[in-house]
Amino acid sequence: MTMDSKLVILFFAVAMAIASSAMASDPSPLQDFCVADHASKVLVNGLVCKNPKYVTEKDFFFSGLDKANNSKSRVGSIVTPVNVVQIPGLNTLGISLVRIDFQPGGLNPPHTHPRATELLTVLEGTLGVGFVTSNSENRFISKVLKKGDVFTFPIGLIHFQINLGKDPVVAIAALSSQNPGVITIADALFGSKPPIDVNVLTKAFSLDKDVVEYLQDEFSD
Incomplete structure (x- = not known):
């Protein structure tokens, strides 16, 4: 094989790697913003843009993430999302947030986000977290987090969080999609x-x- 042939193969491999990486998150925006028009009945991969003339500061704003929601559920936790549904201006921007409140012993059950990596920060309490790698190894990676600790859950992998303390826990997580989706394993299968x-x-x-x-x-x- 000639040097030129090797360079062509290397270039092709790098190009495929870059393309694969680009497809792993939301598409990049092609304009300053594309505020979601929730009233539109047109179905696209994302949401239809609102006419920029009618965009206001309200389209980029959400209030109330400082308040805990009722976590008295079957699993003892509640997730408060802030995604493109709550903030239409997040459309095409590839990011969203959730607040998670845990009762003592509360669990955010094993689940996946098919379109996002998650970066979680503990604001109060002690939280056990973990994820499982794909089928080649099924390796379980876990950590006990305290106030101020940050942990990453890679896109698509099954993960969970559980309150290990006697007091409520509050965590905030950023996700690399305007609409990350969630598949709770037990709920989906049973x-x-x-x-x-x-x-x-x-x-x-x-x-x-x-x-x-x-x-x-x-x-x-």
């Missing part, structure tokens, strides 16, 4: 509508049929 065939879940999790049916009843609400 609470799908219509339900997944019991035989599929029985074989996948090596569970008795009665256990699978019980879990489907629990997650069907």
Whole structure:
């Protein structure tokens, strides 16, 4: 193989790597802003732009993230999102926030964000966090976080947070998408509508049929 051929192959490999990286997050904006028009019925990959003449400061503003929402849920946590739904001006900007409140022992169950990496900061309390790498290793990476600590969950990987202390925990997370999405694993598998065939879940999790049916009843609400 000639040197020129090697350079062509190297250039192609680098170009593919850059293209792959670019596709791993929201598309870059081509204008100053594209404030989402929530009233539009047009379906696109993102949201239709509002006429810039009618854009105001309200399109870039959200208030209330300093207030805790009721975390008395089945898992003892509540997520308050600030994404393109709450701030239309986030459309095409590739970023959003959530606030997570935990009761003592509260859990943000194993879940994934299909379109975003998450950067979480603990504001109050002690939080156990972890994620699992992809199937080649299924390696579990975990850490105990305290006030001021920051932890990253790579895009698409299953992760969770749990309050390890006796007091409430507050955390803020930034996500690299205007609409990161969330798939809570147990809810998706046992609470799908219509339900997944019991035989599929029985074989996948090596569970008795009665256990699978019980879990489907629990997650069907």
